[in-house]
Amino acid sequence: MQTLGNFKLPQFFNYPPYFTLQPVRETREKQVQLWKELILDYCKSQKVFIIGLEEDFPLFINSAIERSLSHEAKEVFLSSLVSEGRAEWMDKGHKKCLILWLRIQDWADCILNFVRENGLENGVMTLEDIRSGIESRGTELEGIDRGVLVRALRHLEQKGKAAIFKGSATDDEGVKFSA
Amino acid sequence: MNDIRKNPTFRTQFHEMCAKVGVDPLASNKGFWAELLGIGDFYYELGVQIVDICLATRSHNGGLIDLQELRTLLSQRRKAARESVSEDDCIRAISKLKVLGSGFEVISVGKKKLVRSVPTELNKDHNEILELAQAQGYVTVEEAQRRLSWSSGRATDALETLLKEGLAMIDDGHRDGKRRYWFPCVASMSVATGAGG
Structure with missing residues (x-):
């Protein structure tokens, strides 16, 4: 099992297509769901409150399989958290996102x-x-x-x-x- | 009687014996054999677990799962039961599900047996793609053209259909810039580690 510091990464993190936004609806929903859970779990365990979309964030890069999330993908996953009240954009340009693993x-x-x-x-x-x-x-x-x-x-x-x-x-x- | 639950070899021998004398012990759950030996319960329970796993993994694999992976997931779920489940057991349990008209079926693709839980009809082209994908877990349009001697249109067509069916996932992240179509049904996440291509 791959880890980030003391954080255990889920299996999907090693499956390359999860780093590309999926065009088929049902597949996309599953993908977004898995990333949302991962982001909340990770931020909670590492006490990360703010994710900067233009900075390197360890969770959004997997060097073992040479994949990283595109800006668009990051925005899709975080926007989905925002729509559930589990995150908030901190600026109009969506460059920084506050993560509320607790509301x-x-x-x-x-x-x-x-x-x-x-x-x-x-x-x-x-x-x-x-x-x-x-x-x-x-x-x-x-x-x-x-x-x-x-x-x-x-x-x-x-x-x-x-x-x-x-x-x-x-x-x-x-x-x-x-x- | 405990052998029925605990020993997969015994179950296979039992089925062979029944076949020789022309008896289907699973024909009815209320049948004499099923009641006497509890074998109906065994396959009923297994069938329920198989349906459960197929549904739980469907959004990931599009309703097609490698029989070996299914067995791995089954054994994780049945840890407490400490009963090993053979490939033969799974196939029998699934054939009972088929009777229910649920669309569950075991299909052979290349060297692998896959369990289908959605009524997708796979044509010959789709099968060949799935067979090709078994090597690395993914296929590119170029690779399908080269290995199967197809036109680019035919390869794209087959891959896009499989994508729409939820059986494939696209991966545009490789540095060579070529789109990879990954097939969770032939190379699950758990074995894909390190096979980043």
Whole structure:
């Protein structure tokens, strides 16, 4: 089994035609489905939040069989994730794509669990603490994209479970929980 | 009686014996033999698993699967059952499915036996392409012309038909720029590793 770092690649990754967009509908649907699952699995395991379509992305190249995805193919697969709410284009030109292997509301739930497990129901944390503090080490929150984190916190804010506040000029933004 | 479930050689011998005396033990699931020996259950169960695998892999292979690959997938599924399933068992189970009018059939292409689960009619040209594909897993128009002495139109026609039927996948990624038509039914993903061409 071929691997990318510690990530096990599925068998289809070694089958050359999966790197060419298939023209026949049913075959294409299967192809898109397999790539979507692979992209989500990979990004989740490697904590990749943003895929740049114009940069080399290890998942889109298989040097063992000398195949790589065309720009069009990348856009088709990612657009399909976008249409399911599992990704978002970050610019009009579709050059960068934010991958949401957890949806924003799921990230918000994840933060709530984290808050409860650490007894922070009425506590205060900086955003940087959440991303890289001791408490979050080894949890799903470790290394979370800052933009995603802010949106998840805003989601909690709307539900009255958190309040984001600005620190002084040198300080990071913080959040007060009321979970 | 346990031999029926556990031993594929025994099953083959049993079928041969039945054939000699003119009995088809699978003619009816309620038949005397089936009931006494549980052999009907064995093939019924196998048949269900075969249908299941054929349906699950259809969007990948277009409804045509190498019998050997089918057996590999069967043995993965039956791991808990610890019963080996022979080629003969599969063919018998499939011939029972055929009776149901389900379109399941075993066809021979070159050296391989393939199990068909869609009612696609393969003509002689299609068969020759599939046979050719067994060497590397794929065929190019040029290769079909050269090896089969066909016109380019005939080769393109046959390959495009197989593509539309879902039996082939195109690959435009090779550096020589020639389109390859891959056939998952003759070279599955699991064996294609390293055969990038």
